[in-house]
Amino acid sequence: MPELPEIHHLARQMHRTLHGRRIAGVDVKQPKCLNMPPQAFADLLVGKTIDRVTSRGKWIFTHLDPGANLLVSLGMGGDLLWHKRGAVPDRYQLRIGFADGSCLTIRFWWFGYAHAVADGDLSAHKMTGTLGLNPLDRREFTLARFHALLEGRRGAIKAFLMDQGNVAGIGNVYIQDILFKARLHPNRPISRIGPREQAALYRAVVGSLTAAARLGGLAFEKDLHGRGGGVRTFLIGYREGKRCPRCGARVRKIRTGATASFICPRCQT
Ligand SMILES: [Zn+2]
Numbered sequence: 001m002p003e004l005p006e007i008h009h010l011a012r013q014m015h016r017t018l019h020g021r022r023i024a025g026v027d028v029k030q031p032k033c034l035n036m037p038p039q040a041f042a043d044l045l046v047g048k049t050i051d052r053v054t055s056r057g058k059w060i061f062t063h064l065d066p067g068a069n070l071l072v073s074l075g076m077g078g079d080l081l082w083h084k085r086g087a088v089p090d091r092y093q094l095r096i097g098f099a100d101g102s103c104l105t106i107r108f109w110w111f112g113y114a115h116a117v118a119d120g121d122l123s124a125h126k127m128t129g130t131l132g133l134n135p136l137d138r139r140e141f142t143l144a145r146f147h148a149l150l151e152g153r154r155g156a157i158k159a160f161l162m163d164q165g166n167v168a169g170i171g172n173v174y175i176q177d178i179l180f181k182a183r184l185h186p187n188r189p190i191s192r193i194g195p196r197e198q199a200a201l202y203r204a205v206v207g208s209l210t211a212a213a214r215l216g217g218l219a220f221e222k223d224l225h226g227r228g229g230g231v232r233t234f235l236i237g238y239r240e241g242k243r244c245p246r247c248g249a250r251v252r253k254i255r256t257g258a259t260a261s262f263i264c265p266r267c268q269t
Contacts, residue, residue, distance in 0.1 A: 001077050004057060004169025004209055006217030006229065008136055010080055011055035013224040014062065014104075017082050018050045022099040023064070030093035033108065035115040044068050044116040045096070057131045057168025067119040070096075071128055075112035081105050082224050131168040135205050136213060141167070146202045150190055157193060157201070158186035158256055167205065174212060176237030176262045178204045185268045186254075186261040236262050 002010075023045050028038040036044075048064035055061060060080075062070040074080065083089050085101030092105035094114050106114060117125050133149070135141045149166060158179065161170050170178070179186055181204035184197065193201070215230030216223060223229065235245055240253040244264035254261050 001171055001173070002058065002074050002217070002221050003171040003174050004055075004136065005174070005212035005215075005231070006221045006223075007055045007058050007060060007074075007169065008213045009216045009229065010224055011053050011060050014060065014080075014082075015053035017224060018053060018062070018098075018104065020049060021102070022049045023047065023096055024099040025097040027095040027097070028093075029095075030108070033093060033112055033114050035113070035117070041114075041116045044118065045070060056128065056134055057164050058171070059128050059131065061128075069117045069119065069122055071113070071115040071117055071125065072106065073113045073127070074106075075108055076110040077221070078106065078108040078110075078112055079222050079226075080224060081107075081222070081226055130165050132164060132166040133168065135167055135169065135209050138206075141206070143199060143202050146205075147195065147198055150193065150198055153190045155190060156187045156256070157184055157190055158259075158261065160190055161205070162259075169209070170205070172259050173218070173237065174208055177235045178208045179261075180236045180264060180268060181208065183267050183269070185263060186256045188269070234262075236264055238262060 026042040026045055028034060028041065031038050034041050045068065048066065048068055050062060051065045052063045053060065058073055060072045064070065083103050083105065089105045092107045094106040096104045123129055133141045133145065153160060158175060160166055161175060182197065182201040184201060212231050217229035217231060219228040219230065219232045221229060236251045239251045240262060242251050244251055244267055247264065247266050249264050249266040251262055252265050254263060
């Protein structure tokens with residue numbers, strides 16, 4: 001499942017590759033991933049030019065000129081691929097053709113969303129309007145704001161970080177090493193995390209996600225050109241039974257609510 005580093009990387013590639021291209025046609029094979037009937041969807045997009053492509057959390061925002069947006073979430077995973085003029089892709093749920101003959105295809109493995117939204121309706125879009133802070137934006141995601149976000153909160157730290165309304169983009173893959181670096185057990189109550197531990201956690205969030213985004217995300221997730229990213233290993237994530245790189249204890253896999261967690265039982269308390 002793609003998380004912030006993969007989505008951030010895809011959005012940057014899309015910006016570089018698609019900026020300035022004019023949408024000539026839309027082919028929808030799975031109407032239920034849209035937020036409106038296919039014809040209305042096409043009417044809103046066709047004839048518009050791609051301006052900026054950005055991301056927040058697990059959502060890609062393609063800003064179109066004039067005045068519209070294509071918002072995409074790959075959900076549990078999927079391919080979002082660009083094809084040169086003349087290519088004939090067949091496996092997709094949504095195809096966006098450009099005036100120069102190239103196209104973009106989206107294939108969700110399970111289920112995802114492709115929503116067309118006019119500029120004036122963007123702030124009212126429920127699924128993206130409630131997204132929390134972007135940890136890759138250093139002006140937005142400051143240590144002071146992170147402290148303020150944790151202030152007075154109840155519950156376990158893992159569930160808090162994976163709630164997209166708090167910090168947007170962290171899922172069950174990157175959370176493992178983030179908590180390990182901060183030496184926090186996934187079930188540690190937020191009320192028992194002191195300021196120094198909060199600062200360590202802040203550095204772990206920013207450091208882990210920035211490094212992964214720079215590498216283009218996970219090796220088994222495809223980018224816009226069908227290539228995998230450079231993240232192949234984790235410190236303790238998915239390393240059950242292996243040695244903790246810090247203390248040598250065996251990494252354990254435990255259940256934490258609805259998700260699995262990998263922890264060093266000695267380092268993370
Ligand atoms: Zn350890």
